[in-house]
Amino acid sequence: MENITIKVDPEIAKAYREAEPEKQQKIQMFLNIMLKKAVSQKPLLDIMEEASQQAISNGMTPEILESILNDEK
Template sequence: MENITIQVDAETAQAYRNADPQKQKKIHAFLNIMLKKTVNEKPLLEIMQEASEEAVANGMTPEILESILSDEQ
């Protein structure tokens, strides 16, 4: 793995820093999938389907995604 820096707003940065390591790991997996698929030149629907399948294969559930995307502080 390699590190990159992505700018986010202060609230998002703070929420990430305060998240437990398991949640941070899930966020890493989610972002890696989305970035990988975004830079690939495929139709959006195909990218979304592949990202969904890969996320499920890596243990992502609708509940986990909702938890990541919600504002639980």
Template sequence: METISFEVEPEIARAYRNLSPTERQKIQIVLNIWLKQIINKSPIELDELIQRMQNRTNEHNHIPETTKIDAR
């Protein structure tokens, strides 16, 4: 395994830091599987996935309009 880093929202970082080592490991396993699935998709499928996630998130008002993802 290798370590990578990427930015997340502050509340996600705080919640992750407060997890037990066992819970962190579970999340790392899930993210590893999820990232592998995303990376193996074609760029068109990935853009569509990002758009769907953005639409779903915006519908539920989880992120402000200014933080929309540019899938290009």
């Protein structure tokens, strides 16, 4: 993996910096999947399948993803 810098709203940056390392890792996985989709020329279904397999191999579960998407903090 490589690091990049992306501008976000100040409150997002603050919330990310203050998040637990485990939550930061989950956010990074989610953003990696979304960015891959955004820049790829592959069909969406192929990207989703690859992202799903990568997320599963990194320990992502449907429950973890749901908790990330539903987290109000």
